[in-house]
Amino acid sequence: MSLLPSLCFADTVDQMADKIESKVIQWRHHLHQNPELSNREVKTAKYIAEHLESLGLEVQTEVAVTGVVAILDSGKPGPVVALRADIDGLPVLEKNDLPWKSVARGEYNGKDVPVMHACGHDTHIAMLMGAAEILVAMKDELNGKVKFIFQPAEEGAPAGEEGGAELMVKEGVLKNPDVDAIFGLHISALADVGTVLYREGGVMAAVDPFKIVIKGKQAHGAYPWLSVDPITTAAQMIMSIQTIVSREIRLLDDAAVVTFGAVNGGIRSNIIPEEVELVGTIRTLNKAARDHMYEAMPRKVKGIANSMRAEATLTLPLDYSYPITFNDHDLMATMLPTLINTAGKENAIYSKPVTGAEDFSFFQNEVPGVYLWVGGKPLDVDPKDAPAHHTPDFYVDDDGMKLGVRLLTNMTIDYMQKHQK
Template sequence: MKKLLLLSALLSPFAMAQSVDELADKIEPEVIKWRHHLHQYPELSNREYKTAEYIAKYLKSLGLEVQTGVAITGVVGLLDSGKPGPTVALRADMDGLPVKEMNDLPWRSQERGMFNGNDVPVMHACGHDTHMAMLMGAAKILVEKKSSLTGKVKFIFQPAEEGAPRGEKGGAQVMVQEGVLKNPDVDAIFGLHISANTDVGKVRYRAGGVMAAVDPFKIVIKGKQAHGAYPWLSVDPIVTSAQVVMGLQTLVSRELKLLDDAAVVTVGSIHGGNRSNIIPSEVEMVGTIRTLNTAAREHIYDALPKKVKAIAESMRAEAEVTLPLDYNYPITFNDHELMAVMLPTLISTAGEENVVHSKPVTGAEDFSFFQEQVPGVYLWIGGKPLDVKAEDAPAHHTPEFYVDDSGMKLGVKLLTNLTLDYMEKHTTN
């Protein structure tokens, strides 16, 4: 007995503590349980009331300092190690989508909600249920390993990543405005997104622009109405609009250096006229711009209105351009230095063969608002079962969207190890 007591006294807390891998294995059933609950009861953007209550209750059970009602329904938990060091933020998004689930699962969603005045089905069709469950798991492990921490951890559960309802504001931008990165000031932030077409066990990363800026626009072409049989009496906004749509494509194909980064200009909606034999006086079109570097974004902001107005003038029409239209997201930009410093953590956590350098995507993420304020890294982790081909995996934002529970364990470990390793590298003894 004396020998055992002596041995215990000699062992450090690090040696006695369970490893992150062991703890992640231990809590995996709980993470899956949380995911199933959150998936079965999704809520739309800025309406995540029951979701927020569920998360806040859990964070309080861990003994964390919890703030609710941030950006309407957001929840923030604070873990203070009691020792000096950096503040690390970890973020998960909370909202579902107006999509009817078609998966035959015992925990499938049958919920409904109000979206822009319409009663709609609701589904976690982009994996936000897994994001919340993984962050809850990381919070549990980091509380267990509190003695190993130096500094503080903020657990940010963010509403409205998919966009606030019409006429409302929400999401990361509002959380930033309300001071989520302050008191204490955040030094670095980490987030991840599960991927339906990436193998379970893989993590994809990239320094620099990883997801595009999104800038919606509206163009109104004003002409002169006339009978369709006498077009020479008109100033035809429909023909003008057709030339505008084609002209906008040259912004990318002829004005940007596409060897650097891709960009997209899409017109998604055109409305004008109501009869086959009447040339209308006005046409309205709306669209979206996606860019992956600041130079391309600034160029299109400057060039698009000039091109549209020049084309309209050449047709004797007038053009009004609104850019951005109602909202916009910056580029989701992984800080180069932070990405380089944390890459070894990805390798040690997932294994070198499972760490994949990724191409950027032209989808958007409002995690970018956090990255505008502090260095941040945003990662993709695999959720596709290994026996499913990538081309057969259901896409995000579809009724068949599905990711496997087994993918979450890596996400829990990554969030935990990124926090622990960042603190170790940025704490002065």
């Protein structure tokens, strides 16, 4: 077993990352030009599998529909480290004028739609392919195993289908061999190239969609006293539920968001309808806030409905639910020196959590994990002018990927060094 310190390994990783950077960029451009939607990433999976097989890895395909998993066995005892990249695109029409822009089409909910890597999953794939190449080349310096997880359907499986990290976990992707720790990262269009953003605890929110169906009594709009009005009941419910966050949650510690995204009911101006439907989402960043929302929502819905003489049914969660993307405190503390050594102290930035969601959380529910943001914004672009994720103008610089390759590789090596068996 090599006794070289991790910093010596980091020098080797840097040199190899420099050497393969042009290949990583080429992979990214190919993937960006050929995006595929969730659970339909057939060509993407084939492209990934062919690269992993060329490295001599044991490769499994069609995991959780279209996922790819490969194992690197050092032949020496040690921990099992998993590295994850998501691989699906979005139904977005790209507006960027790039030689490698996407003009791909796909089917989404029965409709023909444009497809674009509008969230950077193309870069995630390329970075993990690069890390795999370096780790295979450094196999003799490793102890333990590395499991490379290329996950489909992070953006959500099509209606009526399962997919994503949740299905991968169900199918045993973290078993045989059993994973000790998992690392993942996401490119950021708002953070400067060369930076890595980190924090312990909740980094991205749990997401819990809900539906409320309010039933009253229909009447003519001229005679509201003959009705049990589900519209005024809905109005009171919408406003009162917001007070769960503003008056019941300890916002200093337990941030939460409740958003109503749809209100459906009624057909004419002079008819009080019998039924109104509300649909929304809850976002929470720790278990205490999430548990409180699950207690308070039915209490509010029932109480307000009773006060208005209406009936109400709450479905929570509605059709899916993601846990909190939660960075294990001990693992984050263990890996922080690696982040600083890899990016530089000034470029390892402690960040605030975000209320977006990530199904990487399903892996973290099973094993300790760390999820990071890697900068992809060109240095000459003002953050306020940078296009947001999931938009037609979304853009991240190729230069941001080398740090991602180095981080994935160095975290794997350093974790193995610190957990030798």
